[in-house]
Amino acid sequence: MDEVKQIVTEIKNGNIKPIYFLMGEEPYYIDRISEYIDKNVLAEEEKGFNQMILYGRDVTIEDIVANAKRFPMMAERQVVIVKEAQDLSRTIEKLADYTENPQPSTVLVICYKYKKIDKRKKLYKAVNKSGVIFESKKLYENQVADWIRRVLGGAKYAIEPKAAQMLVEFLGTDLNKINNELDKLKLIIPKGEQITADQIEENIGISKEFNNFELRKAIGSRNVIKAHRIINYFAQNPKDNPLVVTISLLYSFFSQVLQYHGLSDKSQRNVAGALKINPYFVKDYTEAAHNYPMKKVSQIIAILREADLKSKGVGAANLPQGDILKELLVKVMR
Incomplete structure (x- = not known):
């Protein structure tokens, strides 16, 4: 996020690079940067002749280069934005020759979503020298x-x-x-x-009472009645509460509880930092660790792995989601 702010600030201050290669697994920041350039680099009256949007599936690298080499009309610069450029992944290295000597009056924006270019190759090195390479990483x-x-x-x-x-x-x-x-x-x-x-x-439309967060909290506090109530709700609404998501979140929770058991310093600040959680939720982990000793937590993690396999049909063909959840809950809380 700080890197995005820096890129935007430099553009605002007039320090505009000839190439912006935006790549990575998280499309959100790629979209935000390209949208900012789209809306702010050229004045509205300049865009008709000097701003072009291309799509990777419809063009070749040669088409992109030809457009990038054009001179602006009645404006200081032109903007060429290539969306969905990952569709050109097989030929993207051909862009290296242009990026070694880019047209100074063109702002070329490459939106290369869900993928990255090889840092060892010519294209990466050339863009890094003449323009901006931004890698948008998926958040945990x-x-x-x-x-x-x-x-x-x-x-x-x-x-x-x-x-x-x-x-x-x-x-x-x-x-x-x-x-x-x-x-x-x-x-x-x-x-x-x-x-x-x-x-x-x-x-x-998210239920504040019947969700995975409340299920996790109910199990951690050994509130059997509330946990069963949530499980029954999930069983009746399986499309809105996928079993795979519930198991994944419970697995993550108990893995963190196991980590909590291993901490020598169990102060709120240290626990929040070690488990990478908001300090507000530390009390939930303290309570769960009190209710589930380390040995039991290890058993629960094994139970969750078994439930995950059953949810995928291994050893429990056609077993309803609700039955797997109820069995899981009994084993975890007994």
Whole structure:
């Protein structure tokens, strides 16, 4: 995120490079940088003759180079944006000759999503010398809630830790999806307010009571009744609560509980740093560690692996999701 801000700041200050090669697994930042260049490098009246959008599936490297070598008309520079450039992965190295000597009056933006170019090859070295290479890395799940807080903070909003966690568990690590939902919330909720779990439930349709976060908490606190209630809800709504996601999140939780057991310093600050969690949630791990000794946690991790195999049909062909969940819960909490 800091690197994105630096790129945008340099463009604002007039330090515009002839090439921006935007690559990597996370498309969100690639889209944001290319959109910023699209909207801000040229004045509106200059765009008709001097801004071109190309798509990787429709062009060749030769087409891109030919467009990049054109001179601007009645403007200081032109902008050429190549979207979905990963469709040119087999021939992308051919761009190296142009990037060694780029047209100074052209801003060429290559959006190379879900892939990376080889740092050892000529293209990477040439772009790195004459322009900007930005690698957009996928966030780990434990980083996304913090990302949500920072994005909302920049827009003068706050969000409850539970509300942020609900978004992560419902939407995963897809930043574009999350950002779309945040945009909806910002239309409804006045700037300066804190977004709550109730507002997430009301406006996005995520149940604040029946979700993986609450299941994890119920199991950690050995609240058998609540855990069974959530499991039954999941069994009745399997499409909205995929078994594979539930098992994955429980596996992650108990792996962290196991890690907690191994810590010599169990202060809130140290636990939050070691487990890479918000300090607000440390009490959940402390309670789970109290309720499940290290030996039991190791057994639970093995139980979760077994349930994962069953969910994929190994040793339990056609067993309903609800039955696997109920069996899992009995084994974990007994």
